[in-house]
Amino acid sequence: MLYTNDAYTPFEVEVVEFIQEHHDIFTIRLKFTDPAIDSKYFFRPGQFNMIYLYGVGEVAISIVNDRNHQPGRFEHTIQVVGRITKGMAKLKAGDKVGIRGPFGTAWPMEEAKGKDVIIVTGGLGNAPLVAATEEVLKNRKQYGKLRVLHGIRTSDLLIYEDMYTRWNNSPETKVYMATSNAEPVDNGKWTWGKGFVTNFIPELGVDYANSIVMCVGPEPMMIGVAKSFIAAGVKPENVYISLERSMKCAIGHCGHCQLGAQFVCKDGAVYPYPACEELLKVKGL
Amino acid sequence: MSAHDKLLGLAARPKVAVHKFSSCDGCQLAFINDAVSLLELSTLVDIVHFAEAGPLDEFAEVDLAIIEGSVNTKHDIHRLEMIREKAKYVLCIGACAITGGIQALRNYQDEKGLLSWQEGVYPQRTDVIIAEDLPTAKPISAYVPVDFEIPGCPITSIQLVSAVRAILFGVEPEKNVDSVCVSCKHAGITCVMVAKGEPCLGPVTANGCEALCPSLGRGCYGCFGASKYANIKALKQQFRDMGLTEQQITHKFQFINSQDAGLQGE
Amino acid sequence: MSHYYFLPHQRIDDMLSALKSDGYKCVAPRYHDGSIGYDDLNKSSELPWGYHDAQAPGHYEVTKTEHKHAFGFTLPTTSVKPMLFKAKENVWKVARNDEGKLAFEPIVEFEKIAVFGVRPCDLRGIEIQDRVFMENSYNDVRYVKRRENQFLIAMNCTKSHSNCFCTALGDSPFADKGFDLAMTELNDEGFVVEVGSEKGRVLLDTLNLAAASGGQAQAALSRIEAAAEAQTKTLPPIKEVEAKLMANLEHPQWDDIASRCLSCGSCTQVCPTCFCHTERDEPNVLGTETNHTREWDSCFSIDHSYTHGDTYREDTKYRYRQWLTHKFSTWRDQFRTKGCVGCGRCVTWCPVKIDVVDEINAICK
Secondary structure (H helix, E strand, C coil): CCCCCCCCCCEEEEEEEEEEEECCEEEEEEEECCHHHHHHCCCCCCCEEEEEECCCEEEEEECEECCCCCCCCEEEEEECCCHHHHHHCCCCCCCEEEEEEEECCCCCCCCCCCCEEEEEEEHHHHHHHHHHHHHHHHCHHHCCCEEEEEEECCHHHCCCHHHHHHHHCCCCEEEEEEECCCCCCCCCCCEEEECCHHHHHHHCCCCHHHEEEEEECCHHHHHHHHHHHHHCCCCHHHEEEECCCCCCCCCCCCCCCEECCEEHHHHCCEEEHHHHHHHHHCCCC | CCCCCCCCCCCCCCEEEEEECECCCCCCHHHHHCHHHHHHHCCCCEEEEECCCCCCCCCCCEEEEEEECEEEEHHHHHHHHHHHHHEEEEEEEHHHHHHCCHHHHHHHCCHHHHHHHHHHHCCCCHHHHHHHEEEEEECHHHCCCCCEEECCCCCCHHHHHHHHHHHHCCCCCCCCCCEHHHHHHHCCCCCHHHHHCCCCCHHHEECCCCCHHHHCCCCCCCCCCECCCCCHHHHHHHHHHCCCCHHHHHHHHCCCCCCCHHHCCC | CCCEEEEEHHHHHHHHHHHHHCCCEEEEEEEECCEEEEEECCCHHHCCCCEEEEEECCEEEEEECCCCCCCCCCCCCCCCHHHHCCCEEEEEEEEECCCCCEEEEECCCCCCEEEEEECHHHHHHHHHHHHHHCCCCCCCHHHHHHHHCEEEEEECCCCCCCCCCCHHHCCCCCCCCCCCEEEEEECCCEEEEEECCHHHHHHHHHHCCEECCHHHHHHHHHHHHHHHHCCCCCCCCHHHHHHHHHHCCCCCHHHHHHHHCCCCCHHHHHCCCCCCEEEEEEECCCCCEEEEEEEECCCCCCCCCEECCEECCCCHHHHHHHHHHHHHHHHHHHHCCCCCCCCCHHHHCCCCCCCHHHHHHHHHC
């Protein structure tokens, strides 16, 4: 933990690279400017940072491990939505921003050992699961089959194409991609389909009774995915999802991220599905 | 232009113009009252047109046109369109520019009533006024697209400077949308409605004024327009319970921001 | 030596002097322009001698009487919260130099404050906020420093106003813990004083107070009991409230409340336990330095549930439901305590007279 004194104040990081992933999605590769901080910084797949844009404010964004696996580097893939992310879209290499973190719960990488791992994402939900996917591949023998399912509206919205190609070519790993709004433009690099990612369930070739599902996407999608995989035989407690809520502090003080009794910032954002199933049914909670 | 593209193409040293339409000039004073900030800003931007402060170049190409006042004459429309055409971004300041302001009370007059107002205010050459006047006072956004707004009557120097500062940082100015009650409580001001029986628009009015009127023991006049979640019906019922007549209640709401959609309701 | 001591009214100033010589700034409820709220206290004559208050839903009134007591009113308009968790403050600042380098610096401001006359409900409010800012997985260093430098002199209630409902929550208007000294005012005489901490004992020693008589101690307890008995509001047992609120998230009463609620946030802003806040940047004009502020927020505010372009609690009924279910139900899971102390401020200061007790009873019946 970086915070022995004040968990409110960020640390300086430098943008080492700015990657325009799509017209409104970009990635910033970051490094701490103080090596002493860098040596203490360690995150688990699924955790998030608060990123601070000078003079504007902070946003909570999940951590993507460095695409080049370079030590001391990590990434954030950000979609332009609000005031702060619009400002962040103008960052460039060399710019400095602030970081607080890592915060929140992590994907169940230990629990997943010895199991088939199914990564299911929608839209920009793939970013919070990149580190988990890489973790499986890094310790390949400790996990069973790896299936990476991703749903997007149309083929042209795809980001991380190089990463998906590499994953699909990894041992015991297959990538499945579905488009919901139009026929996919097949790049021939992996399996494509039209409709929901859950359509792939019959062809994944995994042992559902011994599988773990990790899913991030819009809430209705995650609920649908959880139900479908549970129906296919995955134990409910082996389905994990990650929630998104407004966060100002990320340390359980500001109250914004509450979902019932949950502080999504510290009790989440990664939850076993049964822990939030009932809460997600209530509108406006 | 999508919201995403906004402020992407801002010049490193932007050109700024300050324009006035029908208004009292009070919002422009937010610049002048805070002379130190204005001087500091002038090291970051070129102020090419600001009649009240000196420079005059009304239709220069600018990055940011700051507009005060509402549109009341045919001539206004033409001038406004020219300004919009030459400006990359338009920032409206104050109640007049955003909702039409207090002069929009004439929107409630019929033709005959309006004529009597025109004759009353301009007894000589009323015909010139009649020929130019529009039947209504309307906000800037009724005629041209507006990028950013700062509400208030008048706006404060802090609002204005922080909005320009945000634009220089390449982000939209923040909006005040919580109620005046929130500002009152933060400042430790005792509620004038609960403790003094003063009818107050604070619960339905956007904050940003630091609860100026309640801090002086008065009810809020609604200068900053409706708060995001204003429940007008509930507040009107409260005013009735306090003994206000229907006419008194109508007058409370038909004042500075009478045209604000958020302040309408039973 | 008796457990109780007696501080005559004439010797309040000695206590204030002792606190001052220990480096404390004294703060107490004071009358100002129609209300009684916390302010700096330099001498005992500044206390609200003879003032009484009347509170009802959406109603607050202070009257001056000829009584010779300083604490004849019920409770001040604000709680102790703003002294610990400030309504707005700079939590850190950051300077940016010409090369774009950022230098972050935490801002931790605190002073030694002695609060004279804290009502038991407000003491419980502090205890509840301690669990948020001081006994949590992350602490707020500002809050911790202020708590460490605080001297709390509790003032047991000898009156209740008509919105008080601490007894309905199973509490009482008697300070049982969380204070350095606790006092009970006896009319026209002074205070029966009790020690609650080592800090309190040391201070009291310097005053050389006489022990309270048995009669004085008994009179103090009777007055507190009378204050408790004066409360008329009732609730089902808190465990039942906690369960029933969460079991009735679609109750029609939420819509009914939403039609009356102004969504102004006043209830949350006067609450001694509400901890929600927002954070903002306030850059200087030149853009070379920025203050990062923390300011009270509310579950009634627009920005509270805004996430990634959506607002989860867009309707007033969801915002009100969040406020009520959090305070009276989910708080227990979060902090192993209830979230309400029964001070009744949310009832008094609701401009449209919404009474949480009535609403809870309507939903839980």
